Amino acid sequence: MAAMDIANHLRRHKKSLTRARAEIWHILTQSEKPLSPDEIHRRLTGHKVDLATVYRNLRALKDIGLVREIDLREAFKRYEAILPGQHVHHIMCQVCGRIEKVRHCVVQNMANAIQKESGFTLKDHSLECFGICPSCQPHKTKAQGT
Amino acid sequence: MAAMDIANHLRRHKKSLTRARAEIWHILTQSEKPLSPDEIHRRLTGHKVDLATVYRNLRALKDIGLVREIDLREAFKRYEAILPGQHVHHIMCQVCGRIEKVRHCVVQNMANAIQKESGFTLKDHSLECFGICPSCQPHKTKAQGT
DNA sequence: GCTTAACTTGCAAACGATTTGCATTTTTGT
DNA sequence: ACAAAAATGCAAATCGTTTGCAAGTTAAGC
Numbered sequence: 304m305a306a307m308d309i310a311n312h313l314r315r316h317k318k319s320l321t322r323a324r325a326e327i328w329h330i331l332t333q334s335e336k337p338l339s340p341d342e343i344h345r346r347l348t349g350h351k352v353d354l355a356t357v358y359r360n361l362r363a364l365k366d367i368g369l370v371r372e373i374d375l376r377e378a379f380k381r382y383e384a385i386l387p388g389q390h391v392h393h394i395m396c397q398v399c400g401r402i403e404k405v406r407h408c409v410v411q412n413m414a415n416a417i418q419k420e421s422g423f424t425l426k427d428h429s430l431e432c433f434g435i436c437p438s439c440q441p442h443k444t445k446a447q448g449t
Numbered sequence: 450m451a452a453m454d455i456a457n458h459l460r461r462h463k464k465s466l467t468r469a470r471a472e473i474w475h476i477l478t479q480s481e482k483p484l485s486p487d488e489i490h491r492r493l494t495g496h497k498v499d500l501a502t503v504y505r506n507l508r509a510l511k512d513i514g515l516v517r518e519i520d521l522r523e524a525f526k527r528y529e530a531i532l533p534g535q536h537v538h539h540i541m542c543q544v545c546g547r548i549e550k551v552r553h554c555v556v557q558n559m560a561n562a563i564q565k566e567s568g569f570t571l572k573d574h575s576l577e578c579f580g581i582c583p584s585c586q587p588h589k590t591k592a593q594g595t
Numbered sequence: 596g597c598t599t600a601a602c603t604t605g606c607a608a609a610c611g612a613t614t615t616g617c618a619t620t621t622t623t624g625t
Numbered sequence: 626a627c628a629a630a631a632a633t634g635c636a637a638a639t640c641g642t643t644t645g646c647a648a649g650t651t652a653a654g655c
Contacts (some may be wrong), residue, residue, distance in 0.1 A: 319622045319631055340613080353634050358613060360632090374520045374575070378642095379612060394567050403569070405564045410576070416553045421540050423549070423580040429520070430556070430576045434569040465602055465651050486642080499605050504642060506603090524613095525641060 309369065316367045322351045327360050328369070328384065336402040337373045337381030337393065375402065375431055394432035398439035405432060455515065462513045462514035469498045472516070474530065482548040483519045483539065503566050521548065521577055540578035544585035551578060 309328055311316075318324075330346050331338065339345075344357045354365045362369035363381050373381045375395050383391075392405040410417075414425050455474055464470075476492050477484065484492075490503045507528050510516035513594045520526045521541050529537075538551040556563075560571050583588075 316621090317623095317631080321622070321632060323633080351634085355614075355635080356633055360615095363632095369491040374521075374522075376518075376520075376575070384490075394571070396561065396569065397572060403567050405563055405567055407559055407566050413553055417540065417551055417578060418580075420553050421549050421551055421578075421579070421580075422583040423542065424586065425540070425578055425580040426543060427579040428577065429522070429579075431574065432556075432563060432567075432571055433573040434564075434567075434570070434571040438525050440570065449512050460652085463602080463652095466650070467603060469604080497605085501606080501643075502604055505644095508643095509603095 312369060314369060318363055318367065319343070321360075322349065323347075323356050324360050326352070326412070327357065328364070331370065331382065331384040332386070334383070335404075337375075337383040339377075339379045339381050341379070343382070359369075373431065374429065392430045392432065394434055394437035396439055397433050398435055401436050401438075418437070458513060458515060464509055464513065467506075468495065469493075469502050470506050470510070473503065474510070476529040477516065477528065478530070478532070481550075483517075483521075483529035485523075485525045485527050489528070519577065520570070520575065520581070538576045538578065540580055542582035542585055543579050544581055547582045547584075551584070564566070 310327075311323070313320050324345055326349055327343055330343055340354065340361060343361075344352070344354050347357075361370060361372075365372055365382070369385055370382050371385050373383060373393065381412060384430065390406070390408050390411070391419050392408055393402055394405050395402045408430065410428050410430055418422070418425050452480045455471075459466050459470070472493055472495055473489055476489055486500065486503050486507060489507070490498070490500050493503075507516060507518075511518055511528070515531055516528050517531050518537065519529060521527060521539065536552070536554050536557070538549050538554055539548055554576065556574050556576055563569070564571050
C-alpha cells in the first residue's frame, strides 16, 4: 500500500485521514515488527493522542484491510501494516521475546488440501511460530535449567 | 493420553487429581471442538465449581502439557485436550462460527525451511484457519449482502 | 484409617486490555 | 466557508482473566 493510497483507501470507506491516523500508519509502516496499542501510543510524538483513539484507529484500519492483528500469546494483540504483495508470518523467541518475520508460508500450498478436507472455502489464517532465536540457543557445553 | 494416565501425569508435576480437574478433563476429551472457560463452566454438572477454579485448572493442565490453548480471534481463548499422536489445527466459519478440525498440517513440512530462514529452533506454532463452511456458502443464484 | 503438609477451592476483590458515551473538535464534500 | 459526517479526549464502563485469603480437599507416610 503506497503512502499516497491510504487517503483514497480511507475515503472509499467513508473514513477521514486524520492526523492521528496518519501518524499511526507511519509508525506501523516504519516498524519491523508488529506493535502493541500501547507501544504505538508511546511512539506518537505530535499533538496528544488518547490511547482510546489508538484503539479506535487500529480497529478502523483493520476493518478496511490496511492493518493486520496478530496474536503472539501475549496479554495484548499486536498490529502491523499490510503491505502490498507481502504475506508474512512471525516467529517469536520463547526466551528473549525477539520477533522476526517468516516469509515462508506453507499454508498457501496446503490450501487446497485444507479446503478438500474441511469442505470450507478458505479465506484467511493465522500462523505464528514460537522457538528459540540464535542468540538464545542453549550451549551444549553447559547444562541449562528448565 | 489415556484416561488412566492423567493421574500419574498430574502426580509427576505435584498436582492433585481433584474432582473439578477430573470433570474438566472429561468434558474436554468428550468435546469435538475447543471450549471456552465459560462453556466448560456451564457444562460442569457435579458439585459447584467456581469459574476461577476452571481458569486455574485450565492453566495447570496447559502448563503440564495436557491441554492446548487456542485463539480463534474471539474475545476469549478456547481449550482442548491434547490427545496422543494428534496434531490438530482448526478452521472456523466466518459466517456461522462452526469450528472443525484440520488434521492436515503443513507446518511440519515447512519446519526446516522456517528454521533455515529465521535461524530459530522451532518449538511450537499456532495455525488457525478461517473461511466459509459448506452450509454457509453463498448461493450463486441469489445476491448476498456484505 | 489417621495425621499432617501440600495442594486446591470458593468468594470477592483486583487487574489489565479494550470499549464506549458524550460533548467537543476536526475533517469532508460542496 | 458551511453544514454534515466522522473523529477525538476524557472518564467511566466492560469483560475476560487473575489473585489474596481463609477454609476445604488430596496426597503420602505411618
